[in-house]
Amino acid sequence: MIDVAIIGGSFAGLTAALQLGRASRSVLVLDSGAPRNRTSPGAHGVAGWDGVAPAEILARFRADLEPYPSVSLRDAAVTGASGRHDAFTLTLDGNEQVLARRIVLAHGVRDILPAIPGLTDAWGRRVLHCPYCHGYEVKGGSLAVLATHPMSGHQALMLRTDWSERVTLLTAGMEGFDWQALEKAGVRVDRRGLEAVEDVGDGIDLHLTGGSVERHAALFLGPRTSLAQTPAEQLGCLLSEGPMGSFVRVGPMAQTSIQGVFAAGDIARPMPNINFALADGAQAGSGCHASLLFPGFVQPVVQDPTP
Ligand SMILES: Cc1cc2nc3c(=O)[nH]c(=O)nc-3n(C[C@H](O)[C@H](O)[C@H](O)COP(=O)(O)OP(=O)(O)OC[C@H]3O[C@@H](n4cnc5c(N)ncnc54)[C@H](O)[C@@H]3O)c2cc1C
Structure with missing residues (x-):
């Protein structure tokens, strides 16, 4: 049983891992290696990285995690997610299982062209x-x-x-x-x-x-996006509708509607980009840490009352 499993090791997921690693929490980042902007020759609008290839930025992010012994990275796709607060189970391709007390969803969205x-x-x-x-x-x-x-x-x-x-x-x-x-x-x-x-x-x-x-x-063109058949859907997170597709509803600590599950990055925004993913990742890391330290402090988001 690890403290946190992070699904998605790109801009949001790796930033969340950095926050949690600096608190010496046991973290496993699971990533299938297909960030949304992977076909782009250079990412723009990100201070310090303007025009740098996404793969190069992410390689630096991964290198930044090396000094933190409690953080592990693994190339693996999560095919199933279930469980509850303090006892989540993730199934990886190949059927191996990972047990975690908390989940950070940072697996992005799928573009439908x-x-x-x-x-x-x-x-x-x-x-x-x-x-x-x-x-x-x-x-x-x-x-x-x-x-x-x-x-x-x-x-x-x-x-x-x-x-x-x-x-x-x-x-x-x-x-x-x-x-x-x-x-x-x-x-x-x-x-x-x-x-x-x-x-x-x-x-x-x-x-x-x-x-x-x-x-x-x-x-x-603005592509429609999808979260179908993803861990967010499997865990039953409450979704909101955006102009391009649905996204996971989160509160100020990046908490979702499922206790112990946090979400960051494109998955949790109607109009995303890298800067927002970085900020969300930091928020999900610290929100998740707060929930480990102070059980009951971070309450799940709820459906808005119907008017
Ligand atoms: C073509 C294009 C160009 C873009 N250019 C820019 C730009 O120049 N500047 C900018 O600010 N924004 C840009 N964006 C937006 C930017 O790519 C996203 O905002 C950013 O990648 C979001 O980061 P993320 O970590 O939330 O998700 P992603 O970067 O999409 O990463 C999600 C990660 O999760 C992994 N994953 C998915 N499912 C699973 C699973 N089941 N198990 C394990 N791992 C999983 C994926 O393989 C991926 O590595 C662009 C988007 C597109 C489509």
Whole structure:
């Protein structure tokens, strides 16, 4: 029986491990090795690390844990999570079991990309999700936005206002955007379907219905996200609905609705990024430690009363 099992060893999970390791608590970080931004050549907007490859940042984070003998890291996927406060059981691929008094969920979310040929291959390089993370690198270039949800119109407006004079919104059959605002801002609207994309190195070719091909500097889209069949779902954590998908509801100590289970990073936010994951990881580590020190101090979050 260890003090804390952390599911997910990326930005949030490793930060939580650092907090707990510095309190000499026994911690096992279990990680399947697929952080959300793994295809990106450089992470941006993180002070001290701007433009550094995600794998390089995470290697440094892992190295930072080496001096703490109570912290172990393991490359393993958690396939099952069950139990209760002070007695959780995790099942790993290969069926081995880990027993832990507390759980920190830091396993991130799964991106669901539209099923368009070429899109997955270009994801994180020429197909981008966030202007703050990657917009500066394509600033001034011709930018396209593929509509995936009602906020795609806002993304096009943002990009047109502060990133480029040439922005096209591909509506992909969606309606209900503020057409007047888009027209006033100078966003071009294209109602043709997107049949395939091709990363051509210094740009991206968009193959549109009717056979024409347009080259842009980047294609932006907001993917839906999923927590289906993850440890968060298996443990029965209360979820909230965000614009992109559901996320785990947490309180100020990063506690979830299940006593003894904490959550940090993308899994616990509607609009996440690395900075938030780091802060959440620190909060989950210290919240989890407080719950080990003072049983009953950290109470689970509850469902809001229905109005
Ligand atoms: C393409 C792309 C580019 C991005 N670029 C930026 C950027 O430039 N700047 C920025 O601030 N943000 C960026 N983001 C957002 C950023 O990637 C996330 O906010 C950040 O990775 C969240 O960290 P996390 O620790 O919560 O989750 P993740 O980094 O997603 O890590 C989750 C970890 O848990 C592991 N895991 C999952 N399930 C299990 C399981 N069952 N058992 C064991 N391990 C498991 C995964 O393998 C992974 O290692 C980008 C996102 C995308 C999609």
